[in-house]
Amino acid sequence: MPQNLGPYAGTNCQGATTNSSTTTVYNQPEIPSYQIKGSDTGSNVSTIPIDLEYMQDTQGEKIQSVVNATFEDGVVMESGRRGYLVVFGGFLTIMAFIGYVSVYGIFQSQYNEIYGAQGKSPSAVSFVGSLASGFQFGFTIFAGPIMHKFGYKVTLWSGAIISSLGLLLASWCTELWQVYLTQGVMFGIGASLLNLACTAVPPLWYNKNRGLAMGICFCGAGIGGLAFGFIIPALINAVNIYWTLRIFAIFHFVCTGFAAMVMRAPRQLAGPPLAKERDSLNLAILKDPGFMLWFLTAALYGFAYVIPFAYVPSYAKDVIGLDANVQGGQLLAIMSGANAVGRIIIGIAGDRLGPIPVAGFCFLAAGASCFVWMFAVTHAALIGFSVMYGFFSGAFFTMIASITANIVGLSNLGSGLTLVYIINTPGNLFTLPIAGKIYENTGSYKAMIGYNAAMYLGGGVLLFCLAFFNKYTKK
Structure with a gap:
């Protein structure tokens, strides 16, 4: 019987022949393919498309690395233990840098006081977070070729x-411009390198449970946000914001440095690749209408995700009268904890129900939660919003690898992720200043929150259009 190739089946393939002992999938000429052993005896062999990656051998020479592994109950990996270590490295990295982004609102609240005394507006202060988020995704246009040329190790260590x-x-x-360059641009560039590598490596180890693996990696963002939401305010109160940054920088390097040591793509086990190397960025995938729907969804998401994480502490202070540092930090911690749980559950649901419809439902739910925030006038209502928004808002990051691979195939996963992160950049770069201007011009949070909701609802509609397109127009 033919093996179940999961997402590989029908991906960039022109046809297949089968018999009792062998299954061969014929790929388009420009896509590299490799032989994958189907059993311990090697009696069944399948040829599937896989991304190329460059590594160094023990003598320091560059070699071409491919994925040559056995199928074990839908999981593609060299060994279970190593695959789990790769996921753990991704978890630590994402906990460190996205967990920090999740509680950036605490730093922004402090900067509003520090630089507000120098005459800086809230929208000018918020540009620190926008620069960090913008470079995290925008620098992907350079991070992708860097990773392609030098490999995952160099990319991770550099990040x-x-x-x-x-x-x-x-x-x-x-001075505020100095914060722009350091906590904005430098951190954003490093986060871009880390983000791309941590998104690209784990999917190479898993097939059937790819969504779960990515959910575990990205739930680190929620765990980090939950812990940092309590730890960072306590540190600021104890030692001030400047020593808090120094302590966190050391912690961040320990986590990401460990990940750089343990994360890698599966090594070549036997035989050379069966096709020549492809270009590092395949722009032809932009001609796929399905990918363009996903492309536009990613653009809208960039304008949506970070707003609550940046403005909930200020909202808690201005509307309800809570302490932005203490209760505001706790709300972000609750939001991040729900985010961690949500990413794992969403990952499992995506594996079983399909990543695209699950992501579409989560986008609509996250948009609906903004209306809870819009009319929240009590601490309890803000807690309810934090739980609901936190749970559903992380679907994009959890599903990004699965949805991209579903549309363009694993052979083009690197190109797909690079383009998705690039289009995500404008929103991450400008959404906080836009939100700040909306608040400054209206004098109310309601218009700003409505803008946030519209981005999510628009993305949800596009994802259901993509699900419809896949079901009724693709064979």
């Missing part, structure tokens, strides 16, 4: 050093 150094240098800044 760990640059992002940690950015946080450390920010602790000595005395």
Whole structure:
């Protein structure tokens, strides 16, 4: 019987022949393919498309690495233990840098006081977070070729050093433009390198349970946000914001440095690749209408995700009269904890029900939760919003690898992720200043929150259009 190739089946393939002992999938000429052993005896062999990656051998020479592994109950990996270590490394990295982003609102609240005294507006202060988020995704256009040329190890180590150094240098800044360059640009560039590598490596180890693996990796963002939501306010109160940045920079480097040591793509076990290397960025996938729907969804998501994480502490202070540092930090911690749980459950649901419809439902639910925030006038209502928004808002990051691979195939996963992150950049770069201007011009949070909801609802509609397209127009 033919093997179940999961997402590989029908991906960029022109046809297949089968017999009792062998299944061969014929790929388009430009897509590299490799032989994958189907059993311990090697009696069944399947040829599937896999991304190329460059590594170094023990003598330091560059070699071409491919995925040559056995199928074990829908999981593609060299060994279970190593695959789990890769996921754990991804978890630590994402906990460190996205967990920090999740509670950036605490830093922004402090900067509003520090630089507001120098005459800086809230929208000018919020541009620190926008620069970090914008470079995290926008620098992908350079991070992708860097990873393609130098491999995952160099990419991970570079990201760990640059992002940690950015946080450390920010602790000595005395002018807002200096914070732009360090906590904004430097941290964002390092986070871009880390993000791309941590999104690209784990999917190479898993097939059937890819959504669960990515859910575990990205739930680190929620775990980090939950812990940091309590720890960072306590540190600020105890030692001030500058020493808090120094302590966190050290912690960030320990987590990401460990991940850089343990994360790698599966090594080549036997035989050369059966086709030549492809270009590092395949723009032909932009001609796929399904990918363009996903592309536009990613663009809208960039304008949506970070707003509550940045403005909930300020909302708690201005509307309800809570302490932005203490209760505001706790709300972000609750939001992040729900985010961690949501990412795992969403990952499992995506494996079983399909990543696209699950992501579409989560987008609509996250948009609906914004209306709870819009009319929240009590601490309890804000807690309810934090739980609901936190649970559903992380679907994009959990499903990004599965949805992209579903549309363009694993052979083009690197190109797909690069393009999705690039289109995500404008929103991450400008959404906080836009939100700040909306608030400044209206004098109310309601219009700003409505803008946030519209981005999510628009993305949800596009995802259901994509699900419809896949079901009724693709064979």
